[in-house]
Amino acid sequence: MLKKLNLLTASIQAAVLAGTAAGTVAVANTDSEAQKVERIQVTGSKIKRFNLTSPTPVTVIGGVELENQGITNVNDLLEEMPQATVGLSPETTTNYIYASGLNTTDLRGLGSERTLVLVNGRRFVPGSVGDTAVDLNNIPTSMIERIEIATGGAAAVYGADAVAGVVNIITKKSMDGIEVDVSTVRPEQSGGEANYFSITGGMEADKLSFIASLNYTENESYSKLSRDFFANPVNSYGNPANADGEDNIPGRVILGKPTALAYYSEGGDFFTKNAFTTDGYLNHHYTFDENGNIRAFDNGLGMIPNPGVGRDANRYFTDVNNMGDGIFSDGYKSYFQTPLERVIASAYGTYQLNDEHALTFDFTYSNTDSTTESSPAFFRHTIRRDNAFIKDDMAKLMDDNGLTSVTLRQANEHLWGDRMYNQEREVFRTSFGAEGYLTDDWGYSTYVQYGRIEQDTLWTGEVLTQNLANAIDAVEYNGQIVCADRDAEGNVVGAIEGCTPFNTMGATSATAAQQDYIATTATRFAKHDQVVFALTVDGSLYELPAGYVAAAFTAEHRRESATTAPSENMEKGLIFGNSSLPMDGEIEVDELSAEISIPLLEDAFLATDLTLETAFRYMDYSVTGSDNAWKLALNWGVTDDLRVRLNRSKSVRAPNLGDLFTPNSKTFSSGRADVCRADTIASSGSKYKDNVIKNCQADGLAAGWMPTDEWIGGGSLPGYIQGNQNLENEVSNDYTVGVIYTPSFVDGLDFTVDYWSFEVDGAIEYFGRNSVALCYESSSLDNPFCGNFERDEKTGNITHFYTRPINAAQITKKGMDFESAYRTDVFNGSLSLKLTATYLIDDNQNSTGREEDFRNYVGETASPRWKGRLSAVYSQDDSSYVLTANYRHATVNDNDWTAEDNNYNDIPSYTTFDFMYKTYLMDELQLRVGINNLLDREPPRNPFTYDDGEFFDVKGRRLSIGAKYTF
Structure with missing residues (x-):
């Protein structure tokens, strides 16, 4: 590495020790050959600075924190940070097809697609074909130096998709020696074991330095029934005591029995009278024995007294330990975690041409394999009276009941086996670059990067x-x-x-x-290619009384392309539950950006320093056209102890390849009747009734029109899921106001408070059959919903609908971040405390853009008012003791809840504790022993959350053991 750049690592370490990278860090240069103070850079800016002041809030996570948690995947730590939530993970993708096993992060809960993940300041290959979210499974843990999280104002610096912010993963650049790390995680209850191995090595010579690593991880699946709390589930049913919707008696109550809902029988089951009536229900329910003779269906616990109407009327409850004939239940063939196996090979190298210039190279290859197990294929067969396999007993039963056919419900596990979705993903990414100094004041960095993900999916x-x-x-x-x-x-x-x-x-x-x-x-088979060319120059423009005006200018070209090739039976829609057409899409974007830092004051009254930070980025997309993002920020050092930062920015998100180019795939939808029907209009009490009448007639439907197809009354309507090449970029207006306080009278203590706000307009949302109502309820037919369905020109009947993304949604999120760190000597060791917390003020989302459709999610399960994380590290000699607490505030399931709904809306607060002990048995050998979920905290006992692995720990208490040897 260049001598002038060698100080970067030391400088960043100093910044990390500062807790939040918010203060001013002066780095003394002890290199006798280079007497200048080194310019350094952190996430949120491409300008290298002599005095480090963060223009936007940046949270720094050292690689040691991953080790302290016994974590081998970046996302396992990120999802515990208060600023973030789970995007996708092995716990949330057990029912996904193409996303099985993915690990993505989601800053501010704005969606993984609005969080930009970088590796060493550069884009990484998407985790799924056609998407933009990065799969963190592809990042080798052993190579991570630190993680920097910058929220707000990042799109002007890094480009589209950074609406919520940037997660920049900084890797190690060199190493002199070899390090071997092994670890295992063993849950107290069976299933969910994890094993990890890595070997990392490198060399530091006069001109050449490099580091390379090989990482292997195996995460085993575990079924829901393997956990005690799930074997004693929390179910609800229609309250028999509820008379109507105005008696303040809840419509649903918790069923106090260890039961599950059962639906389909493997051997097949049928009724000889209407299954949607409760009169005589059990007496008319039949199945078959192994010889094909009919017998009464075993309903387990049978129907509970007066189970209600609607969806309860056609369900029966069965003991989870004695399922009877019902094999579809909440616990059958369902898993808390998708099994995942991954191998990652990576390398980074630098060759120093001379004192001023160096060449760089990096490489990543990742192979991940995940298999999702689902229920067997299930059907409703029509068995006619003339079927040759009907035996005499069934024939007599049908004749006695006057039946010419019965509907047989069946799930055939032994016939065809469980459905298995196997995902194999291969990621290849490499880049070649050059960096150095053009003059004493100006440096440059340029690179060309190519990446590809190949995704093979097999259904059995x-x-x-x-x-x-x-x-x-x-x-x-x-x-x-x-x-x-x-x-x-x-x-x-x-x-x-x-x-x-x-x-x-x-x-x-x-x-x-x-x-x-x-x-x-x-x-x-699917593949996604990414090509990037980029050049950045940065340095000083001229000197003002308060200091040098610093700038960074970047030019970047990027091309993303994706193709999919489904098998013939999928393309023709011949198999159960799956159909897909080939996709071929491409996006190119050219970007120019400028970032300028202008020092306004220095050593003035109430201003030790005052700096104006500006950035502007111009983007030209091949599909959505030109756009721009910008940032204005003030960095104000009020005193040596107090600093204030203000940020106002515009961010954008471009639609991804999937949003734009997803080809037709068949779907069906049942629901609301056509709003243009004469009887629907006549009985409507909607505030939009006049709009509906006007728009239906403007669309060519005469007054009194009625459809001729029966299913229009609310039955199953065919449709197509497809992309939309008329999409535009989302636009977000972002605000941040922060205060950093480092009291000089208390060594090692600092506080940071930041207020943040995001207002996203034209957010991309998918609309399907509901587009019909939204189209005609609008003020005119000139709206984006009317293009999502088609009518027959002669009859007026809706022939089909489209589920497409539309720029119609609005999102508003506001909150406050709190961060504090304290370091002190205790007894013969040192104690470090770090608290990070987020308070959510607003979480308003509106999928249609209509004012009355705004909905407040603050305080619901996915959006708790408070989230916090406290870590305490006590170090003495060669040993460390680490205790971490993660907290979620009490929530409700639904803010619109009333006493008529149910008696289980409240969800209590949730706290888990993790402990880790580390020690060096010798200089080269480190041993780690930890316990995650120390108190074995289960999810809250609520029908909505008792098996929720997205926000609560469903794995249970687990022991982690690891060792690292360096030589």
């Missing part, structure tokens, strides 16, 4: 839905059992060629021929 346990329907409709024809070929009236006119008949009534196995005809697998 899938079924060709039409083939299954063909095989089940088996009849006797010309003396043989065949798959029925029927005419429009349902009469058998022949046999379907190539079809293998199948008896699904009580079946537990299938022949090879039946498997070949009905069962299948599906695949999808």
Whole structure:
């Protein structure tokens, strides 16, 4: 590394010791060959500074903090920071297909797509094809020097997507020696074990320095039923004592039994009367034994007394330890964590050409493998009376009840097996660059970077839905059992060629021929390429009385492209629950930015220093056109102890490739009837009734119009999920006001308080069938919702709808951050305390843009008023004791709750404690022993949260053991 740049590490270490990088740090240069004070740089600015003052709030997390928590994935720590929340994680992607196993962070709860993750100040490859959010699984923990979190005002410095802020992961640049690290995590209850291994080594020579590492992690899955608290679940049901909606008696109450809801039977079940009535319900519910004979369905605990109406009327409860015939329940084949295996190889190197210039190189290869296990494919089959496999007892039952067919509900675990979604992701990223000094006052940094993610998805346990329907409709024809070929009236006119008949009534196995005809697998290959060219020059423009005007200028070109290639059966929509068309999309953007720091005052009354920070970025996107982001900030040192910072900025987020180019995939939706129906208009009490009448007639529907298709009344309407190339960039107005207090009369103590505000307009939101109502309720037909469905020109019937992203939402978030650090000597050691907390003032979101649709989320589960983290580290000799507490304030499930809704809206506060002990058995060998969730805190006992792994710890108390050897 260049001699002038060698001081960077020492300077940053000094900044880290300052707690929040908010104060002024003067770094003395002890290098006899370079007598200048080194310019250094932190996240939030590309200007290297002689005196370090942060223009925006920056929280610094040292790599040692990962070690102190026994953490091997960056996101496991970030999700505990009060400024952030969980984006995606193995705990929240157990039901996802393409996102299985991803680890993304989400600053301010504004969405992972609005958090820009950088590695050494540069963009990283997205974690999923077509997205922008970075999968933190691809960042090697052993290479992390520190993590810097800058919130607000970052888009002008780093570009789009930094609406909520930037997470900049700084890696180690060199090393002299080899380090081996191994660790394991063992939960108290079975499942969820994790194993980690890394080897890191490097060399520091006169001209060449490098570091390389190999990381391996294995996280095992664990089922929900493996945890005691889930085996004793908290369910609710319709309150029998509730008479109406005005008696102040809750409509739903907690069911005080260890029960689960059951739905489908593996052997198949059916009713001989309307399943949506409770009269005689249990007496008309049947299934099959292993020989295909009918028997009464085993309902477990059976129906509870007077279970209510609607969704409760068609459900039965069963003991979780005695499921009876019901195999679909809250606990069946569901997991708290997706299994994940990852291997990461990475390297960083610097070759010093001379005292002024150096070449840089970095490389990352990552392979992650995750498998999500789901329920077996489940169906509703129509079994006609002429089915050849119906036995005499079922035939008599149907005849006695006058049935020409029954609907058989079935989940076939033993026939086709569980559905498994396997995701293998390979990430390759490399860059070549140069950095150095052009003059004594001006430096430069340039690089070219290429990255790719390849994502292979394999589905097993899938079924060709039409083939299954063909095989089940088996009849006797010309003396043989065949798959029925029927005419429009349902009469058998022949046999379907190539079809293998199948008896699904009580079946537990299938022949090879039946498997070949009905069962299948599906695949999808996807890739995302990223290319970046960038050049930054920074230095001093001229000198003012208060100091030098510093500047940084950047030019950047970036290209993102994504393609997907689904298998033929997915492309044609032939398999159960999955269909997808190929995608091919590309975005190019050219960006120019300027950042200028202007010292206004120095050593004046009530102003030890006053600096104006400005930044402006121009962006030209190939799809959404040109845009800009800017920042104005003041950094004001009032006294040696007190500093104030103010920031006003405009940020943008460009739509990602998925938002723009997602191809058609089939979907269905049931819900509200067409608002243009004459009977709907006549009975409407909506404030928008006049708009609806006017707009429906303007759309060509005469007064008194009624649809001719029955399903328009509220049934299942076909639709398509697709991207929208007419999207525009989101725009956010950001504000930050902060105070940093470092009292000189108390050594080692500092306080930071920051008020922040985000107002996002034109936020991208997906709209589907609900677009129909929004279209006609608007003041005119000139609105973005009317393009999301189509009508038949002759009948006026809606033929289909589109689920598309639209720039219609508005988001407002406001809050305050508090951070304090204190360091002191205690007995024969040292004690370090660090408190970080966030108070949420506003969390208003509106998906439609209409004023009356604004909803306040503050105080609900995802948006607690207070979140806090306190860490205490006591070090003595070669040993350290680390205690960490994480706190979430008490919340409610729904701010719009009334006493009529339920009796379980309140969710208590939640605190967990982690402990770690570290010691050196010898100079080269470190041993770590820790306990996470020290008090074995379970999720709150509430129907909404008792199994919520997104915000609460569902893994339970666990022991972590690790060792590190350096040689």
